[in-house]
Amino acid sequence: MQQTPLAWKVVVDAEDPHRQATFWAAALRYRIEDNGALIERLLAAGAVDEQETVEFQGHRAWRDLVAVRHPDDPFDPGSGTGLGRRILFQRVPEPKTTKNRLHLDLHSAPGERDEEIARLEELGATSLHRVSLGGIEWQVMTDPEGNEYCLH
Template identity: 65%
Template sequence: MTALHWKLVIDAADPHAQADFWAEALGYLVEDNSAQIDRLLSAGYVTEDLTVEAHGRRAWRDLVAVRHPDDPYQEDNGIGLGRRLLFQRVPEPKSGKNRLHLDLHAPSGRRDAEVARLEACGASVLRHVKEPGGEWTVMADPEGNEFCVQ
């Protein structure tokens, strides 16, 4: 069996704000889909109301992804071919605990500094956990999605 390509899709009230937060948090790049959008607009396949301006370029209003800077991507449409998070606009607010979350691994001895950096980016600390199996900080992104810093 061939390994499958995947991306993690995250529901969001404001996909662009979430993408900006996670790009900064992870050191990822916000994908540039402007060339693809311009082609689709020119051909009449999509309308302007499906787009916004973000980072000085045209972007999808309701979808935006971030990708690892070292991973390959398709130059004609900006879509990453490796590690990616895709944020999609949904009408309902987040409710309840995440069933899936990211664990961020800080360099040895740097967890507290990493937590402080993420707080400066807009995250909040929910709690610190110290158990026989390890120690980590549970945080929330600007829309309340939980993640851990180990």
């Protein structure tokens, strides 16, 4: 019997989830999920408190959670939640203190790595160093909260 693969998303702890979502949506050319309709329904039903929400990019959003999704993947129009490739940013009280144990590898188009580095730096990324190993090269970078990732 063939089993159905599990659905998944990457969850990133964040000091400011909305700033992180804004950066990563632009970096990956993803879309920030709009959960406004769901939140309005839950507020109207008394299921959530106003303090759990904020105004973000012209609509109601969760104060402590926001996700980005691939623009070509399906999503639930009733909740705005992506049903494919997603990254969810969740607020945590403590700042990042050590190196990531998991990171993203981004892959630029052939010959466009330097242009992508410049674009990502304009969005708020920091370049740490370039690695050359066995004829393969990549740039180690950090997002606005210091999470490491690599650009190939």
